[in-house]
Amino acid sequence: MGRGRLEIIAESLIEWVIRLCGISAIIFIFAIFLFVFKEGAEFLFNELDLTEFFFSKEWYPTSGYNKRYGVLALIVGTGSVTILAMLIAVPFGLGAAVFISEFCGPRLKESLKILIELLAAIPSVVWGFIGLTVINQLIIHVFNAPVGLNILNGGIILALMSVPIIVSIGEDALKAVPDSYREAAVAMGATRWQLIRRVLLPAAKNGLLAAALLGVGRAVGETMAVLMATGHSVNMPNSVLDSVRTLTATIAAELGEAPVNSDHYQVLFIIGLLLFSITFVVNMTADLIVRGVRKK
Amino acid sequence: MSNPDTYCIKTTGLNLWYGDFQALKDINLKIRQGIITSLIGPSGCGKTTLLRCFNRINERYGNVKTTGSTLILDEDIYTPEVSLIELRKSVGMVFQRPNPLPISVYENVLFGLKIHGATESQEKSTRDEIVEKALREVFLWNELKDKLHRRATDLQLDQQQKLCIARLLPLKPEVILMDEPCSALDSEATRGIEELMLGLIPKYTIVIVTHNMAQARRVSHECIFMLMGELIEHSPTDQLFLTPRDERTADYIEGRYG
Ligand SMILES: Nc1ncnc2c1ncn2[C@@H]1O[C@H](COP(=O)(O)OP(=O)(O)O)[C@@H](O)[C@H]1O
Numbered sequence: 001m002g003r004g005r006l007e008i009i010a011e012s013l014i015e016w017v018i019r020l021c022g023i024s025a026i027i028f029i030f031a032i033f034l035f036v037f038k039e040g041a042e043f044l045f046n047e048l049d050l051t052e053f054f055f056s057k058e059w060y061p062t063s064g065y066n067k068r069y070g071v072l073a074l075i076v077g078t079g080s081v082t083i084l085a086m087l088i089a090v091p092f093g094l095g096a097a098v099f100i101s102e103f104c105g106p107r108l109k110e111s112l113k114i115l116i117e118l119l120a121a122i123p124s125v126v127w128g129f130i131g132l133t134v135i136n137q138l139i140i141h142v143f144n145a146p147v148g149l150n151i152l153n154g155g156i157i158l159a160l161m162s163v164p165i166i167v168s169i170g171e172d173a174l175k176a177v178p179d180s181y182r183e184a185a186v187a188m189g190a191t192r193w194q195l196i197r198r199v200l201l202p203a204a205k206n207g208l209l210a211a212a213l214l215g216v217g218r219a220v221g222e223t224m225a226v227l228m229a230t231g232h233s234v235n236m237p238n239s240v241l242d243s244v245r246t247l248t249a250t251i252a253a254e255l256g257e258a259p260v261n262s263d264h265y266q267v268l269f270i271i272g273l274l275l276f277s278i279t280f281v282v283n284m285t286a287d288l289i290v291r292g293v294r295k296k
Numbered sequence: 297m298s299n300p301d302t303y304c305i306k307t308t309g310l311n312l313w314y315g316d317f318q319a320l321k322d323i324n325l326k327i328r329q330g331i332i333t334s335l336i337g338p339s340g341c342g343k344t345t346l347l348r349c350f351n352r353i354n355e356r357y358g359n360v361k362t363t364g365s366t367l368i369l370d371e372d373i374y375t376p377e378v379s380l381i382e383l384r385k386s387v388g389m390v391f392q393r394p395n396p397l398p399i400s401v402y403e404n405v406l407f408g409l410k411i412h413g414a415t416e417s418q419e420k421s422t423r424d425e426i427v428e429k430a431l432r433e434v435f436l437w438n439e440l441k442d443k444l445h446r447r448a449t450d451l452q453l454d455q456q457q458k459l460c461i462a463r464l465l466p467l468k469p470e471v472i473l474m475d476e477p478c479s480a481l482d483s484e485a486t487r488g489i490e491e492l493m494l495g496l497i498p499k500y501t502i503v504i505v506t507h508n509m510a511q512a513r514r515v516s517h518e519c520i521f522m523l524m525g526e527l528i529e530h531s532p533t534d535q536l537f538l539t540p541r542d543e544r545t546a547d548y549i550e551g552r553y554g
């Protein structure tokens with residue numbers, strides 16, 4: 001009798017623990033959002049001039065007599081590095097996904113997938129290090145530039161970092177295309193390229209789009225590598241050889257020095273909020289697209 | 297175009313291995329032009345494998361080895377000079393599960409012509425005519441004429457299968473291979489497909505794999521019985537079912553192999 005009762009209690013306890021684990025993911029996200037929001041809320045509602053924040057390129061948070069908090073240059077920094085990274089990573093990543101899914105034998109496929117996972121496992125500070133040394137030197141030599149820490153460098157590094165996620169999600173999307181479609185097209189005399197262009201890419205387009213978006217999400221949120229590779233100077237760039245500074249790198253570099261609850265500190269949290277919103281929207285869109293694929 | 301005294305497909309000493317496993321053993325056959333020939337035999341005897349030799353789609357699997365010769369209209373299709381693309385244009389295939397592409401009905405019908413580069417110079421009105429003609433030949437036009445731009449994968453199964461036949465026709469194939477085309481369909485839809493097959497000869501030569509002996513009797517003029525990778529008997533359908541020459545054929549049609 002007693003044992004039976006114990007079991008029932010244990011069972012319902014386990015059920016609750018599992019439920020709690022599930023809910024905790026949601027709670028954490030909200031808690032993080034609320035925390036970030038709370039830290040910046042006072043300044044956001046009372047003093048911050050949103051027009052200045054979004055449209056001024058003057059970022060002087062520590063100026064003695066006239067502090068200015070314009071993040072336009074930082075947004076442009078993040079945007080330019082991300083766009084360049086995607087211009088490189090999306091064609092490469094999707095090309096690699098097509099290669100792995102359609103052209104490889106099973107052995108090569110396994111080795112390439114392992115290689116790509118390894119690529120994804122490299123810590124971002126190591127990527128930053130590669131940017132700071134190898135790619136820096138390369139850019140200086142090739143373009144005869146005084147320094148090689150700029151949009152191009154950051155873009156290349158971010159591209160390398162986003163390629164694995166684009167490849168693996170893209171490959172999943174192609175794998176999900178039923179083999180009967182391939183067989184149908186091949187049996188009518190389609191060449192490999194026609195099969196890819198006319199059947200596989202259209203059939204997998206949502207999944208491939210989601211792959212690209214997740215790559216964007218990865219690139220926007222990356223911090224340490226871009227901090228090291230972009231030159232980290234607030235600047236409205238004229239070319240890819242100009243240094244910039246990104247939203248993420250600004251937070252990472254300045255938060256430690258800003259006095260807690262100072263205006264500067266709060267503005268950094270507001271930037272965090274902005275980043276949070278951008279990546280949330282990008283990932284959400286990607287997720288909805290993937291879900292759309294599954295429903296069909 | 298058709299002449300029952302011409303042979304459309306001829307094989308001599310055709311053997312096929314999947315890795316170490318020999319799935320076809322010394323197949324010698326002659327399939328007449330302009331009629332329907334059915335391939336029957338117990339499951340696993342190699343019907344699908346033989347059918348898939350005729351447009352070399354077997355080669356999609358990497359471990360396949362074929363020896364012997366296979367001639368389609370007197371051309372050996374296993375010589376290196378043969379273009380797989382041209383071969384598959386003239387030997388079309390219908391699969392067990394309907395497999396229209398996830399594009400519109402209209403685009404499905406034109407897909408073959410598109411990949412063979414024939415639509416670029418055509419007017420839209422010509423293309424419309426081609427689509428209408430193909431769909432009429434499979435009795436789909438009246439049902440689908442207002443739904444040409446619907447996704448083909450949303451159609452009913454029997455419509456999908458008819459569409460899979462229709463999309464072969466604009467390429468004007470010599471031979472249409474069908475691998476149990478009705479196994480996913482109910483009996484009414486099966487009748488529909490059989491009726492349309494009979495309408496396609498003698499313009500096209502049809503080879504159909506079926507596990508349904510009643511179907512073989514209804515639609516085919518000649519019938520080939522296979523067992524464990526070997527061709528046992530090839531006779532006119534009536535003769536094969538009424539007076540089989542081989543004991544094993546008799547056993548099979550009396551249901552002794554299940
Ligand atoms: N891709 C393949 N790889 C290895 N063996 C296969 C393959 N396809 C078919 N087989 C084998 O070849 C034999 C004939 O198969 P199949 O032609 O599909 O028979 P049927 O269509 O008459 O049922 C079976 O024993 C089957 O297991």
Ligand SMILES: [Mg+2]
Pocket residue numbers: 343344345505
């Ligand atoms: Mg079969």
